[in-house]
Amino acid sequence: MQTVVLAAGKGTRMGPLTDNAPKPMLPVAGKPLVVHCLEHAIAAGASRLVVVVGHEADSIRTALADRNWDVPVTTVVQDELRGTADAVRTAAPELAAEPFVVLNGDVLYDEASLAELYTSGPAVGSFRVDNPSAYGVLQIEDGRVRGVEEKPADPRSNLVNTGAYVFPAAALDWLAVGESDRGERELTDVLQRTCETAEVTAVPFDRWLDVGRPWELLAANEWKLAELDRRIDGDVSPDADLRGTVVVEAGATVEPGVVIEGPTYVGEGAHVGPNAYVRGSTALGPDSRVGHAVELKNSVVMRDSAVPHLTYLGDSILGRDVNLGAGTAVANLRHDDEPVELTVKGERVSTGRRKFGIVCGDGVKTGINCTLNAGVTLSSGARVGPGETVLRDR
Template sequence: MQTLILAAGQGTRMRPLTERWPKPMLPVAGRPLVAHTAAAAVQAGASRLVFVVGYEAEAVRARFGTEFEGVPVDYAVQDVQRGTADAVRVGAAELDDGPFAVLNGDNLYDPESLADLFDRGPSVGSYRVANPSAYGVLDVTEGRVTDVVEKPETPPSEVINTGAYVFPAAAREWLDVESSDRGERELTDVLGRVCRERTVTAVTLDRWLDVGRPWELLAANEWKLGECSRRIQGEVHEDADLRGGVVVESGATVDSGVVIEGPALVQDGATVGPNAYVRGATLLGPETTVGHAVEVKNSVLMRGATVGHLSYVGDSILGRDVNFGAGTTVANLRHDEAPVTCEVKGERVSTGRRKFGVVCGDDVKTGIDTSLNAGVSLAAGATTAPNETVVDSVTRD
């Protein structure tokens, strides 16, 4: 099955992590987010991949080249963001004749479900959620999709559209649809026409995750790190204690007195300790530093991030080259134990997580003994003063 992977979005809901780095390339268990989408497609039987890219085109090309896991790769560039139907129209120009699959490049799918989707086309991946109003909702009758409604106030069902499709070849002729109220050409409008002219099967996905906001990047790492098998290749001091599914890559260093409880991945060039404590589903990216007596719990540290000695980081995401001064402490729990909220596009939104810390864009620097409140986000390049307490997010227009 030839497969389009949509990876041209700007990722505005993922800011500040995407202020200086493309969303498809954000790290999940040591690979770019979009690589997991591509890997699931290949395992499901994709015969060819076409990445539809935008401003991040060169970063994606450099990572994937002309072949991925034995499958040929091509690219199509969407210069102007005009919606998902327009992205598919651009990508379809690179395809051969015949049916084709479309996957959102910021979603995680289980390969077995995608294989079922590929086999039963025309088809749409479906998933049942508690709050369907936030998604495109499918109207399904006896397993057949009859309509899709975008973010309805009164959903026709709890079954949502997962951004995974198999279209018949004829759908290419319907991609030049009229713009929506947002000025974008929506793929759901094309799906609606396919539903009217073909039998479209709703294929239930066993596992699926839309990675659109920072806390969902944590969830993605929890999923994929949980699939990693223990592997110790780097330099580990004899007094270190590595428990469970821990991966220490070649070139990484784990010093004396360190305790790491898996699932955890310590990538090439990372250094941990001495006497540090790493636990939960934690990714320590390339060239990261976790200093003396630091505790890191269920977090993502991207390339070059440093957490100085005597600091605590919990349920947080630190962008590239972030530097936490000694004694920096992250709060990750509200006193009333309600879900932590986080700012997304200027609005406070519930993360749905009882524990959630901070989100730091690239190059954030904190002074010694900084305290960061639960749900705070710091824009790329933001700084704090020694002993500063930050209770409100620092954003950019």
């Protein structure tokens, strides 16, 4: 079935990681997030893909053009972020007058559930959560979807909207919806109209991850790293010990004395060791460096970043071109054992994680022997002096 993938958003909640890159391009187990979405869609039954891009459109267009796809993939530009219905409207000239699927490009789906959606009539993917009030809750009566209630205080079910839909061809004429209270033209209003004219089913999804905030990028990497197969194409010393599912890309080097536990991904041109301890689930980006006496765990280190010596880094995300000075230590656990909080758009929010370290924007540099507390965000280009203890964002 023809499929529209929405990837025009800014990803403001993912800041500072989206300061210089659109969210769909953030790395998940060695590939941009949006590439996972397209691969899932193709495996599930997409016959052609129209990807709606907007914010930093060129980097997404280039990344998609650089790959070989089994089905035609085109991009269209939404010049202003007017909402998800408007995004699909931008794609409409590329679509045939047939049923179509819409997927959010910043979501990870499991392929079996998505395949189930593709074989359904008008449908919406549903996912069971513990905190439905934070989502669009599906209103279901007699097995039929009647609509979506956004963030209800008193949710009637815990089945939420996954942002994955099968629309009938007629919905192509219903995309010009009015603005919602938050000033956007929403696809859920198109779904509402579909529910009024057709029988819309809820397809239960076994797994689903909306990658909106930094700890969800960590969760996305955990999910996709766990699905890798062991593959060693790089230059690995016979005195290194690679345990379990480890991928070392061509052009990467692993020096003597290194222990890498899977699932771990070592990107092209990355350099690890000597004598480093890399624990899963970790993804090292292209041309990154991890040096002597560094312990790294459950972290994402993006391209060109370096953790060169004597550092502990756990449950953290480093953007591009970050350098941690020798002896930088990162806390990833509160002594009261409460979930670590992080700042999202100016507000402290629970990550829901007992263990979470730091988020560093691009170009951050820390001096020697500094201490970074759990839940600290360092904005792009931030500097930490030698010996400093950083308890708050900067």
